[in-house]
Amino acid sequence: MADRKAVKIVSGQPDFLQFNNLACETAGGNVIFATDEWFAPASNLLKREPPEFIASAFTEYGKWMDGWETRRKRIPGHDWCIIQLGVPGIIHGLDVDTSFFTGNYSPSASVQAACLDEAPALTLEGDRTGMAASDSQFEAVAKLHSELWEELVPVTELKPGYSDTCHNYFPITYPSRVTHLRLNMYPDGGIARLKVYGVGQKDWSALPTQDQLDLVALVNGGVCLGYSDAHFGHPRNMIGLGRSANMGDGWETARRLDRPKNLQVDGKGILQVPGYEWAVLRLGHPGVISQIEIDTNHFKGNFPDSCKIEACHLTPEEEGKYVSGRWSSDPGNKWRVLLQPQKGRGTPTLASSLRNETLTLRTIVPGAIRGVKTDQT
Numbered sequence: 001m002a003d004r005k006a007v008k009i010v011s012g013q014p015d016f017l018q019f020n021n022l023a024c025e026t027a028g029g030n031v032i033f034a035t036d037e038w039f040a041p042a043s044n045l046l047k048r049e050p051p052e053f054i055a056s057a058f059t060e061y062g063k064w065m066d067g068w069e070t071r072r073k074r075i076p077g078h079d080w081c082i083i084q085l086g087v088p089g090i091i092h093g094l095d096v097d098t099s100f101f102t103g104n105y106s107p108s109a110s111v112q113a114a115c116l117d118e119a120p121a122l123t124l125e126g127d128r129t130g131m132a133a134s135d136s137q138f139e140a141v142a143k144l145h146s147e148l149w150e151e152l153v154p155v156t157e158l159k160p161g162y163s164d165t166c167h168n169y170f171p172i173t174y175p176s177r178v179t180h181l182r183l184n185m186y187p188d189g190g191i192a193r194l195k196v197y198g199v200g201q202k203d204w205s206a207l208p209t210q211d212q213l214d215l216v217a218l219v220n221g222g223v224c225l226g227y228s229d230a231h232f233g234h235p236r237n238m239i240g241l242g243r244s245a246n247m248g249d250g251w252e253t254a255r256r257l258d259r260p261k262n263l264q265v266d267g268k269g270i271l272q273v274p275g276y277e278w279a280v281l282r283l284g285h286p287g288v289i290s291q292i293e294i295d296t297n298h299f300k301g302n303f304p305d306s307c308k309i310e311a312c313h314l315t316p317e318e319e320g321k322y323v324s325g326r327w328s329s330d331p332g333n334k335w336r337v338l339l340q341p342q343k344g345r346g347t348p349t350l351a352s353s354l355r356n357e358t359l360t361l362r363t364i365v366p367g368a369i370r371g372v373k374t375d376q377t
Contacts, residue, residue: 014169016093016197018225020218020236023181023196024048026249027218027241028086032122033141034133035079038071039063040190041128042081045183051099051192061130067101067192070185078187079106082146084119086241087219088179089200094153096168096183097193098161106189108157112149112182113174120144120180146182150174155186166192177201199223204285212290217241221284225319226327228277229253235279247298253277269343271305280327282319292339309339 023029025046034042038061045068057064070079091113098105122140133141152172159165183194200221207213216222216239224236231254237244244250256275264272289311296303312334314322322329 014093014171016171017095018236019092019197019199019223020087020089020239021048021195022085022087022089022091022198022200023083023194024086026086026245029196030084030086031124032082032084032120033137034068034081034124034128035077036070036132036188037068037128038130038132039069040065040067041124041131042068043124043128044068045081045191045194046083047193051097053100059129065100065104065190065192067097067099067190069101069104069190070188073188078185079189080146080182080184082120082122082141082144083181083183083194083196085179085181085196087200088115088177089198089221090176091152091172091174091178091196091198093172093197094170095193095195095197096158096170096191097166097195098158098168098190099163099166099192101161101190101192103160104190105160106158106185106191108155108186109153109168109191110151110155110184110186111153111170112146112184113152113178114144114146114149114180114182115177116144116179144180146180149180149182150176152181155184158191161190161192172198200284202284213287215283215285215287215289216281217284223282223284225280225282225323227251227279235281238279239281243295243297247302250297250299251279252299252302268341270341273305276308280322286313289338296345304344306341306344307339308337308341310335311338312336 021027023046025043026048029046031042031045039059044066047066051066053066054064068081073079094111096109096111120140120143122137152174153170156168156170158168178198181194181196183191185191200219200223202220214220214222218236218239219241222239224234224239227235230251232252233248233250235251237250240249256273258274260273266272292309294307312331314331314334318331322331
């Protein structure tokens with residue numbers, strides 16, 4: 001498929017990490033209830049940025065921590081919170097990250113899930129540090145009967161937040177669509193991040209077939225299935241919500257060490273270099289592609305020299321074979337060119353009008369890129 005093989009997953013890391021984080025705040029994830037937020041608010045669980053530790057940082061309530069930390073309980077029960085996913089979908093795995101919570105991490109945790117027809121009228125606003133749920137909030141959340149939700153992760157001991165133990169990974173095999181999660185801490189303590197890896201699931205039956213939609217977008221069920229390199233940024237960033245916040249919110253590969261010492265171009269001005277980087281993206285729904293937008297926003301000194309896009313239609317069985325083999329074998333003549341190699345540019349976007357049925361896109365670039373947007377007509 002390419003002269004550079006798929007990136008190797010670090011030993012011990014589960015395959016589900018390639019999927020989208022459906023609960024991230026940048027995808028619209030939101031904590032709508034928490035029993036207690038004395039030392040640090042539960043909203044920190046959904047931050048996109050990795051947790052940090054500042055030894056000298058304190059608040060009037062105690063040590064500042066980049067996560068959710070409750071007070072030491074002096075009453076019966078345990079702490080828990082309700083998370084509304086930014087993108088409802090099928091969950092393939094969870095990462096309960098206890099980074100920097102070493103003497104104060106939650107000893108155990110469990111996770112429950114539900115698919116609610118209507119979003120509950122629950123909100124948490126502002127800085128919640130030093131606060132706890134009010135009686136009225138407890139009354140409102142009780143109507144959800146969240147204690148009866150499906151169990152995704154049973155009560156399980158967590159590991160402390162040292163760098164080699166902080167990631168508590170849980171593969172999930174629950175087949176149903178999920179809109180909300182309940183994260184339980186037993187009995188109290190701290191958790192830095194909760195990442196919910198999965199694939200968005202949209203109700204396509206309610207949409208007019210002639211409407212233009214971004215078929216590869218995270219919110220519409222698009223997902224990255226493989227890639228050659230993600231040294232500075234994962235390809236799934238390309239299908240996130242809106243435009244990127246900065247250069248780290250895109251797909252950027254390492255510079256290839258096999259580049260010629262003196263670069264040459266062809267008749268179209270495209271650099272002649274050995275090989276290329278690639279990413280495979282599955283669309284959220286088959287459709288007729290009328291336009292593709294490639295956004296290189298923020299990549300000014302490292303935008304891709306050129307880009308090519310191919311497409312094919314794979315059955316679930318075929319896709320599973322290629323994914324499990326990390327695309328070491330190639331669908332071969334199934335790939336059809338949607339976008340011939342195009343010379344890249346900096347901050348402006350590159351667009352092309354195309355009409356093809358497709359399920360899977362292969363993006364081939366040397367360099368860095370923010371987004372691949374495809375519209376349905």
